[in-house]
Amino acid sequence: DTGVSQDPRHKITKRGQNVTFRCDPISEHNRLYWYRQTLGQGPEFLTYFQNEAQLEKSRLLSDRFSAERPKGSFSTLEIQRTEQGDSAMYLCASSLAAVTGYNSPLHFGNGTRLTVT
Amino acid sequence: TQLLEQSPQFLSIQEGENLTVYCNSSSVFSSLQWYRQEPGEGPVLLVTVVTGGEVKKLKRLTFQFGDARKDSSLHITAAQPGDTGLYLCAYDNAGNMLTFGGGTRLMVKP
Numbered sequence: 001d002t003g004v005s006q007d008p009r010h011k012i013t014k015r016g017q018n019v020t021f022r023c024d025p026i027s028e029h030n031r032l033y034w035y036r037q038t039l040g041q042g043p044e045f046l047t048y049f050q051n052e053a054q055l056e057k058s059r060l061l062s063d064r065f066s067a068e069r070p071k072g073s074f075s076t077l078e079i080q081r082t083e084q085g086d087s088a089m090y091l092c093a094s095s096l097a098a099v100t101g102y103n104s105p106l107h108f109g110n111g112t113r114l115t116v117t
Numbered sequence: 118t119q120l121l122e123q124s125p126q127f128l129s130i131q132e133g134e135n136l137t138v139y140c141n142s143s144s145v146f147s148s149l150q151w152y153r154q155e156p157g158e159g160p161v162l163l164v165t166v167v168t169g170g171e172v173k174k175l176k177r178l179t180f181q182f183g184d185a186r187k188d189s190s191l192h193i194t195a196a197q198p199g200d201t202g203l204y205l206c207a208y209d210n211a212g213n214m215l216t217f218g219g220g221t222r223l224m225v226k227p
Binding site: 004031033035040041042043044045048056091093095097103105106108109110111 | 126150157158159160161162165205207210212213214215216217218219220222
């Protein structure tokens, strides 16, 4: 168990550019979540996948944001035409959802810190 | 939307002191979770409280769920510099779609 891995750890980009982040969950976990955390605040839920299906998206996830999990393993989060307000820590987490309805606790990665200049 | 309010927002204390941080809401929850987040890292789950009035202990950390299941507290005894971090409470809307409070940022000075 190597934990949830996120890449890159830091990204600085200019306003208007597109950025893509990657998340590798714990290998046996079938659920993958994206959260966003701005300075001084708690994380906010963005979206989650069960296997390759995106099951829920927050209203926070504007049209400029898109997330994929094509093979049910790693996931990417792309932000198009970045804005300064997109500056935040983007956290990925994973868990195991059993057919019984039980969800194991979330394991978070160490995040990608995005700075939009 | 059920809101979680955490207090205080910031706390700076000396090593060895005791402290309590709070997580309050006007809503009733089936459970609440507590996380600690260190700088540059993701949150790590400390405990989940489920039953009204429940008390759970994790070494020097004591977590309590209010009798009415609307609030929770975290008490740290004899704080150490290693306890420094952001303490977050959260509730699970469904399936690990968590709503977090704003957190209490704790600094323990040696």
